[in-house]
Amino acid sequence: xxxxxxxxxxxxxxxxxxxxxxxxxxxxxxxxxxxxxxxxxxxxxxxxxxxxxxxxxxxxxxxxxxxxxxxxxxxxxxxxxxxxxxxxxxxxxxxxxxxxxxxxxxxxxxxx
Amino acid sequence: xxxxxxxxxxxxxxxxxxxxxxxxxxxxxxxxxxxxxxxxxxxxxxxxxxxxxxxxxxxxxxxxxxxxxxxxxxxxxxxxxxxxxxxxxxxxxxxxxxxxxxxxxxxxxxxxxxx
Numbered sequence: 001x002x003x004x005x006x007x008x009x010x011x012x013x014x015x016x017x018x019x020x021x022x023x024x025x026x027x028x029x030x031x032x033x034x035x036x037x038x039x040x041x042x043x044x045x046x047x048x049x050x051x052x053x054x055x056x057x058x059x060x061x062x063x064x065x066x067x068x069x070x071x072x073x074x075x076x077x078x079x080x081x082x083x084x085x086x087x088x089x090x091x092x093x094x095x096x097x098x099x100x101x102x103x104x105x106x107x108x109x110x111x112x
Numbered sequence: 113x114x115x116x117x118x119x120x121x122x123x124x125x126x127x128x129x130x131x132x133x134x135x136x137x138x139x140x141x142x143x144x145x146x147x148x149x150x151x152x153x154x155x156x157x158x159x160x161x162x163x164x165x166x167x168x169x170x171x172x173x174x175x176x177x178x179x180x181x182x183x184x185x186x187x188x189x190x191x192x193x194x195x196x197x198x199x200x201x202x203x204x205x206x207x208x209x210x211x212x213x214x215x216x217x218x219x220x221x222x223x224x225x226x227x
Contacts, residue, residue, distance in 0.1 A: 004155075031213055040121060042202060042219040043156075050213070058214075090155055098213045099144045099163065099206050103155035 002027045006091050006104035012112050013078065013085055021076045021107045023091035031094040032074035033101065036060060036087045043090065049074055078109065086111050114139045114205050118218035126226050131175075131190040133221045135203030138184060145186040146204040146215065147177055156202065162186065173197070198225045 004025045013019045023032065031050045035043040045058030049068040063082025068074055078085045088108050092101040119134040137143055144163050148156040160171025167179040173196075177188045186203060203218040 006155075033214075040219060043217040045214060048214065088153075092156075094213050099146075099215075100158060100161065101156075101213075101215060103148075103157070105155045106153070108153070 004091055004093055004102060004104035006089075006107050008107060009105070011107055011109045013109060014112050016080045018077055018079050019085075019109070021078070021089055021091075021109070023074045023076065023104060024072055025074075025091075025093045025104075026072060027093060027095055027102065028071070029093035029095040029102075030071070031098070032068070033092040033094075034058075034064075034066065034074070034076045035090045035092065037090060037106075038087050046076065046089075085109055114143070114207065114216040116203050116205050116216055116218035118201075118203050118221050120221055121219065122222045122224065124224040124226060125193045127195055128192050131188070131193045131197065131223065133188040133201050133203075133223065135177075135186045135188065135218060136184055137186060137203070137205045139205055139207065141207050144206045145177075145179060146206075147171065147175070147186075147188050148202045148204060148217075149173075150200045150202065150220075152199075159188070159201075193223075193225045195225050195227065198223055 007022045033048040034046040047066040049055035065077045090106045091104045115138045117136045146161045147159040162179045170176045175190045200220045200222045204215040206215045
């Protein structure tokens with residue numbers, strides 16, 4: 001079955017540590033997105049990529065980094081510069097119907 | 113710039129009652145509008161969307177929404193709530209016809225269904 005796979009489901013970060021969240025899709029979609037979800041805040045866009053080897057900052061990119069070396073993969077690194085990383089992170093992708101975003105099941109990141 | 117306002121962060125209804133979740137948007141160009149549903153600790157699932165054409169759109173699980181340009185609204189309704197409808201619902205807007213595919217989400221409305 002086609003879909004978006006996020007891993008791990010739960011992740012813990014120590015102080016000063018960088019962690020990387022994985023997002024893989026087998027939908028052959030061009031565009032991919034990372035969102036951060038906090039209770040009562042809705043979804044806020046961190047980074048997005050419309051094609052391989054290209055990506056743009058979203059509304060809250062500080063403290064995060066991404067890469068897009070392959071069409072299928074769009075990993076998100078939460079760096080030590082992100083002082084409040086505890087949140088639910090969602091990856092999404094967009095295919096030919098470009099305004100419909102399909103979501104993964106999310107990764108919940110907590111700080112130890 | 114686009115924005116979405118969902119009135120009511122928490123809505124509680126009885127099983128079998130009407131569900132009404134409110135969404136107002138602002139957009140400088142004709143919008144595309146969406147409702148997504150999220151069950152606990154899961155991703156978002158598309159319920160329905162409006163792009164062009166008929167302003168009353170039907171989605172999955174018996175939900176529907178009506179685009180009212182004059183009121184800049186896109187409220188979500190379901191005639192009879194079911195226990196399985198308990199979830200968080202997000203309204204979203206994107207610009208039509210451009211190459212920018214970003215969505216702007218509202219803050220969500222948590223729907224509780226009481227037996």
